[in-house]
Amino acid sequence: MNWFTAFLKSSIGRKVVMGLTGIFLIVFLVVHCGVNACIFVNDNGETFNKAAHFMGSNFFIRVAEIGLFAGILLHIVQGLLLWADKSKRRPVGYNKTAGSVTSTWYSRSMGLLGTLILLFLILHLKHFWVPSRITGLGEVMYEQEKVLNLYSEMKRVFSELWVVVVYVLGVISLGYHLMHGFQSAFQSLGWNHPKYTPLIKSLGFGFSILVPLIFAAMPLLMYLEIIN
Amino acid sequence: MIMSGDMKLTLKVWRQKNSSAKGAFETYQVDGISKDMSFLEMFDVLNERLISEGKEPIAFDHDCREGICGMCSMYINGRAHGPWKGTTTCQLHMRAFNDGDTIVVEPWRSVAFPVVKDLVVNRSAFDRIIQAGGYISVNTGNAVDANSILIDKPDADKAFAAAACIGCGACVAACPNASAMLFTSAKVSHLALLPQGDPERKTRVNNMVRQMDIEGFGMCSNTGACEAECPKEISLENIARMNREYVSSVFAG
Ligand code: HEM
Ligand code: SF4
Ligand code: FES
Numbered sequence: 407m408n409w410f411t412a413f414l415k416s417s418i419g420r421k422v423v424m425g426l427t428g429i430f431l432i433v434f435l436v437v438h439c440g441v442n443a444c445i446f447v448n449d450n451g452e453t454f455n456k457a458a459h460f461m462g463s464n465f466f467i468r469v470a471e472i473g474l475f476a477g478i479l480l481h482i483v484q485g486l487l488l489w490a491d492k493s494k495r496r497p498v499g500y501n502k503t504a505g506s507v508t509s510t511w512y513s514r515s516m517g518l519l520g521t522l523i524l525l526f527l528i529l530h531l532k533h534f535w536v537p538s539r540i541t542g543l544g545e546v547m548y549e550q551e552k553v554l555n556l557y558s559e560m561k562r563v564f565s566e567l568w569v570v571v572v573y574v575l576g577v578i579s580l581g582y583h584l585m586h587g588f589q590s591a592f593q594s595l596g597w598n599h600p601k602y603t604p605l606i607k608s609l610g611f612g613f614s615i616l617v618p619l620i621f622a623a624m625p626l627l628m629y630l631e632i633i634n
Numbered sequence: 635m636i637m638s639g640d641m642k643l644t645l646k647v648w649r650q651k652n653s654s655a656k657g658a659f660e661t662y663q664v665d666g667i668s669k670d671m672s673f674l675e676m677f678d679v680l681n682e683r684l685i686s687e688g689k690e691p692i693a694f695d696h697d698c699r700e701g702i703c704g705m706c707s708m709y710i711n712g713r714a715h716g717p718w719k720g721t722t723t724c725q726l727h728m729r730a731f732n733d734g735d736t737i738v739v740e741p742w743r744s745v746a747f748p749v750v751k752d753l754v755v756n757r758s759a760f761d762r763i764i765q766a767g768g769y770i771s772v773n774t775g776n777a778v779d780a781n782s783i784l785i786d787k788p789d790a791d792k793a794f795a796a797a798a799c800i801g802c803g804a805c806v807a808a809c810p811n812a813s814a815m816l817f818t819s820a821k822v823s824h825l826a827l828l829p830q831g832d833p834e835r836k837t838r839v840n841n842m843v844r845q846m847d848i849e850g851f852g853m854c855s856n857t858g859a860c861e862a863e864c865p866k867e868i869s870l871e872n873i874a875r876m877n878r879e880y881v882s883s884v885f886a887g
Contacts, residue, residue, distance in 0.1 A: 413884045417813070417853045418843055418877050488853055495745055495812035495852035501646075501659065502738040504712030505810065508862035514810050516855060590856040596881060598874030 420484060425594035427481035428587050432613070434474055439617050442624060448633055451557025452548060459553035462538065482524060489517030512582040513590070519583040526576030533563050564628040573625040581618035588613055639668025641728060644736040645680065647692055653748050653756075659738075669729040673716060674699060674706060676728055693752040699724040701865065704800030707807065708753045709740040714804035714863040722802060722865045742807040746814070746850040759849040760801050760817060766845035767838035768821040770830050783829050793827035796820045798866040805860035805868070811852030816860035818846045819876035820868045826879055836883040843880050 413419040441461055444454035461467050505514060512519060537543045538554055546555045564570055588610030592598065597606075627633045642665040650657030664680050671679070674696050681691035695705040706723035710716035716726040731737060739753065747755040785793075797820075805816035822839050825831030831838070854873060861870045 409884065416843060416880075417815075417847050417851070418880045419884075420853060422877070422881060488855070491852060492811050495850065496743050497745055498743055500709060500712065500740055500743055501648075502709075502712040502740070505859065507713065508808060508859040509810070509857035513855065513857040586856070593856045593870065593874050594854075594877065596874045596876075596878030598871050600871070 420488065421594040423480065423484050424488065425591040427477045427484070428591040429595075430474075430477045431481060432584070432588065432591075434477075435617055439620055443620060445557065445560065445624060445628075445633055450634075451555070451560075455546060455553050455555060455557050456548060458538075458556045459551075462554070478527075482520070485517065485520050489520075510586065513586040516583060516586060519579045522579040523576065523583060526572065526579065529572060530576070533569075534559065560624070561628055561634075564625040567629065570625040570629045574622050577618040577621040580621075581614045584614035584617070585611065638666045639671070639728075641665070641667035641669065641731070641733045643667060643676075643731065643734070646736065646738045647752070648740045649692070649752055650741075650749050651751065653750055657749065667728055669727065671728045672699070673710065673723050673726040673728065693750075693754050695754050696724060701725040702800060704802030704865075707742050707755060707757070707803055709742060709807055711738055714742075714808040715802075715865055719862070720865055720867050722800075725865075742803055744803075744806050744812040744851070746812070747803060747806065755803070757801070757803050759851070760803065760814070762849065763814070763818055763842055763845045764801075764821060767834070767841040768825070770825060770834060772830075785828060789827045793824050796823040796827070796868065796872055799824075799864075799868050800866060802865060804863045804865060806851065808859040808863035809852065809854075810857055810859065811855055813854045813860075814846050814849070814851035815854040815873045815876065816864060816868055816870070818842055819872035822876045822879060823872040826875065835879065836887045839876060839879040840883045840887070843876070 414423065441457045442454070444457045445451065447453040505511075534556065537559060538556060543559055544555045545552045546558075547553075564573075589603075589607045592603070592606050624633075642663070645662045645664060646659045647662065648657060649660045662680060664676065664683075667676050667679065674694070677692060677694060684691045695707060697703040697705040699706075701722045701724060704722070706715070708715070708723050710723065710726070715721055715723045717730050718726055741747075741749050741753045742755045742757075744755075746759040747757055750756050799817060799820035801817065803817070806812050806814050809816075822842055825838060826835055856870070856873075858870060861868065
């Protein structure tokens with residue numbers, strides 16, 4: 407396995423890890439966004455609670471959840487290491503830089519945007535993951551089945567303005583992170599082709615706007631009691 | 635013959651005696667600059683004056699002065715080789731600036747490119763990357779007929795575009811991570827695309843990437859600053875190709 411650790415330590419190997427975990431997190435976002443969008447049905451949370459119950463009780467999804475935590479951890483650790491590596495590569499900086507002419511600010515700020523996402527993520531896990539998996543939560547009955555009432559928990563959490571503001575800022579950071587990250591992951595994995603790269607770039611652009619918008623709508627519409 | 639003109643400029647230039655000295659910016663007023671001079675000729679005017687004043691002229695690298703050798707490395711107003719796209723410093727003309735401008739000139743900044751003196755940096759790290767695999771092994775003897783190996787035209791074009799890299803180091807200088815991926819990938823791609831490069835394809839990419847890492851270049855974060863600043867407009871596609879070549883050399887090699 408010598409060759410494998412050498413690969414993981416190489417500059418390209420580390421970027422391949424970043425790209426693979428990044429795409430994995432994107433897939434997770436699609437699922438997460440889809441399940442949560444059930445609140446827009448506006449049926450007092452029944453569809454959403456059932457979907458969340460399925461996600462929480464299905465064996466394969468619970469296994470995937472462990473994979474998800476491992477993937478996030480790997481992405482964060484590797485990402486922060488990459489970020490910290492920069493200053494070693496250019497110990498004496500430039501007096502004058504015109505970086506904004508040659509690259510986008512968000513492509514140069516992936517570590518900062520990632521850290522903002524991480525801070526948001528900690529709060530987010532505390533709000534929903536901890537009570538639903540560890541400390542416990544109220545339940546509701548649907549067709550003789552007791553399920554966790556995550557919907558009412560959501561309403562409770564999103565009744566505070568500062569929480570809503572933090573969530574919106576969190577998903578904006580996520581949007582910019584993806585604006586660069588989506589297409590960057592494909593490039594890191596070597597998937598660049600004149601025929602498909604423009605498509606990937608457009609897809610990434612759409613994804614980084616649409617997904618954060620849907621996520622932002624959840625706390626906003628709940629706070630404004632449009633979803634009730 | 636040096637032309638003269640009526641541009642007046644303020645230059646802030648990095649001066650450093652040698653690789654271990656500390657270095658600092660010095661400010662110079664230059665006048666009589668013509669818009670038709672190249673940036674290097676503008677430095678020539680200033681250096682002649684410094685010499686006549688008994689001062690140490692500003693050291694900068696240059697050789698061909700026609701955009702093909704890649705020597706004239708310097709960071710001008712925050713840009714590698716100055717503000718023009720697809721140009722080296724020797725091809726940058728003073729009409730890119732306005733009368734009265736202040737221009738900041740610094741050496742490439744990368745731990746792998748130590749400053750030798752003033753604006754001159756040591757780029758032998760690039761030579762060592764080439765030595766690690768940027769070649770093909772052929773037996774000596776009669777020259778083979780050029781048409782004995784047929785090459786697909788699109789591949790030949792891509793290989794040619796990659797081979798246009800002049801090793802100037804602007805990609806490293808402009809990269810926020812001081813990564814040498816664009817340079818190394820141009821050299822890997824050039825040979826990987828050609829049948830002559832095929833036999834050593836896997837060892838080549840492996841050895842060159844290893845050397846690139848040993849030299850202390852950073853990791854690529856796909857910001858694209860290298861491509862934007864490269865005087866030969868080497869494409870990011872080459873980096874993706876190198877990543878593919880590397881991954882397949884590791885997992886299928
Ligand atoms: C759901 C959350 C996240 C998603 C969907 C995501 C997605 C991505 C993607 C797709 C990439 C591009 C990979 C590549 O360039 O090969 C990336 C890169 C990166 N991510 Fe994340 N990420 C997330 C969270 C985080 C967090 C929490 C951090 C750090 C605390 C982080 C830090 C980074 C860094 C530093 C990079 C490398 C940037 C680069 O090399 O260009 N990310 N991310
Ligand atoms: S890739 Fe472009 S910027 Fe980099 S060394 Fe080659 S010619 Fe110079
Ligand atoms: S001096 Fe040769 S490229 Fe500028």
